[in-house]
Structures are given as C-alpha cells and as structure tokens.
Amino acid sequence: MSHFIYTFGKILPGFVFPLLLASCVSLKGVREFAETATANVAHYNELGYSFLDHCEDRCRVEAIRTLDIQLELSCSCDLYSKADSVTGIFYTTIYDYLKGLGELAGKDLTSYQTDRVFEALSAEQYGPVSINESEAGAYAALSNLLSDVALTGFRKKKIAQYLEEANAPLQTLLGKFQMLISKDLKGELRFKKARLYSQYKDMMMGRTLDSDFENQSAVRTYYLSLKEIEKKEKLLDVYAKSLNEIAKGHQKLYDERNQLSLKELTQSLLGYSEEIQKLYQEFNQLNR
C-alpha cells in the first residue's frame, strides 16, 4: 500500500497539476474582476449625496431666501425619496450579482477538507477497514486534489451559464444606473450651483452687506460652497465611470465565456480590473 501511495504521489502532480493550474488561472481572472467590481459598486454608500439630501438642502436654502422661520422645517420630498429607492434597487441588484459571481469563482469554495474522514478511518477500532496514519494523510491529499479539479470544472461551467444569461440584463442595468448617477443625481447638483449663484449674486447686487470685509467673507463662503459641490460632482463622475468599466469587463467575460481557461482572457480581464482599481483609488482620494 505504501509503495502504491509513493508511486502515485510521484506521478500525480504530472497530470493533475497542469489541470489545476489552468483552472485556477481562469477562475482567478473572474474572481479578481468580480471582487474589484463589487468593491467599486459598494462606493455607492460613500457618495455622500442622495436625491433626498438634495431636496432637504433645497428646502433649507428656500426657507433662508424667503426668510421663513418655522419651529420645524417641513419639506415635501416624497418624489426624491422614491428616486433614492430606485437607485437603491439598482445598486443592490448589481452588487448582489457581482458578489455572488466573485464568491462562485472564489478560492476556498471547493477546497474541501477530507482529512477528517480519513483521520476517522485511521482509528484502530475499525479493525479490517482501518488504515494507518500516513496512508490516511496521503488519501486525504489525493481526495482534496481530485475534488478540487472536478468541482472547479463544474464551477466554470456554471459561471459560463450565468454570464450568458446575465450579460444582456446587466448591461441594461449598468447603463441605466450610470445615467441615474451621472445625469439625474449629478444634474441636481447643477441646480444646486444655480441656486447658490443666485443667492450670492442677489446679496451682492442688493448691496445688503455693509463692509468690504462682509462682502469678501460672502464671496469666500460662496467659493468654498462651490468647491464642495464640484467635489461631489467629481465623485459622481468617477463612480459612473467605474460602472462603465464594469460593464466593459463583464462584456469581455461574456464574449469569452466558453474559453474561461485562456490565459489571454485572464490578462485582458486583469486590465479591466486594474482600470477599475484605479477608479477605486481615485474615488477614495477625492472622498478624503
């Protein structure tokens, strides 16, 4: 028995290892892409601006403009809350899918540990069925290796199937989500700038401030507020751009779904992952 295991142990890596390597390479590309994409999509929670925020800000600015003092400021923002729930649904749907895809291509999913079964079998009480400790270890290693190879193949097949079914609706969702962020939510910021401009311009034109100091302070406050809005606009732009890169990466996965073991695919996917990674860092830098 020991000789058999020794011989098998010598030849096994020769045919199983290349198989494993090929499988690992392909799943690695899908995994890294999905994980990077998921992290980028999750930046939604750090955008720091929503439709509801916009409505409430506007409500306050309008109360200041009209010198309207109330015990509790009442803002009618249902339309804006609904718009937020729409973007929330887009975010959750895309995030959950990418997270699932990354997990299915994950490192640990099919690394089964059979050692415990073989350890149990090595117990002396089993009499004729028992195996010795070193044989148990070798069987366990062999079994782990083979189950990984078989199930990696299964996972690749399932991933190819999911990519095929998901690509068209996902492209639609990513495209529309991008528009919600870069056109609708960012568009609200353009209006916010317009209000800010009018508010300060009215102040200057109406000569409501007495001294140069007050005038200059007002101008300084205006530009600081403008800078804050522009920072939010940039954040939304970077986020929308990363959604676009995710769409391109998924399209590449879909195009090559039946050749997921090709090294070239992994390399080109890593290119998308790197691009998304750059946007991830850019977002974090802007958001400091």
Added chain:
Amino acid sequence: MAKLTPEQVRTLSDQFYFLGMAIGEYRYTHWDDLSLEENKELSDSQYAILKSGEDMLAFAAQLVMDEAQTSIQQIQGLTKEIQDTIKDLKNIQKAMDVAAGILVLGAAILEKNPEKIGSNLQGLLELWKSD
C-alpha cells in the same frame, strides 16, 4: 397619450435649467430698472422654474425603474441561482464533515465511552444544524 421617456424628461429639465438661469441673468442686467416688487416676482418665478427642473430629474429616475423592471427581475433571479449553487457547493463540505463526525461517533460507541459518545453526538448535531 404616449408616455414620456427618461431621456425626454431630462431634456425638459435642461430647458428649465437654462430658462431659470436666463431669468436670473435678466434680473442682474436690469437690476436698477426693476422695482423691488418686479425683481421679487421674477426671482420667485426663477426659483419655481429651477424647482420644476429639479423635480423632473427625480421623476426621470422613477421612469428609469419602469424601463428596467424586467432586467432587474432577471438579475435578481440569476443571483438567487448563483447563491443556491454556492450553498450546494458549501453543503458538500458539510456532508464530508458529517461523515467524519459519524465515523468518530462510531469509534466512541465501539469504545463504549459514554462521555465521548455524548460530546461527539452534540458536535454532530451542531454541525448538522449549521448553515
């Protein structure tokens, strides 16, 4: 009547933005020619127009939802399938661990060791109930 598309609503919102800005610029250019009342009236119109443009963008988001309903349902269905597949793959490990647990329990029974039988049985039950 045909339903508006989000793109059409966004275009309308753009028009309202430019109109609001134009009224503002008119006020500033003719500041000294306008009476306080006239200026206030124009200012109120300007802000009301801007508000309409903002509301349109929030409305466009809702129209997007109508357009994307089918795609959302498709992706949500697929995500459920992916999660089920992941669960199945994880259950293979659980089955292996349960098999090992049964073997260890068998050994404890053969040993006639009540303490080991109790602890192994407890461990096995916990493993079985785990996700």
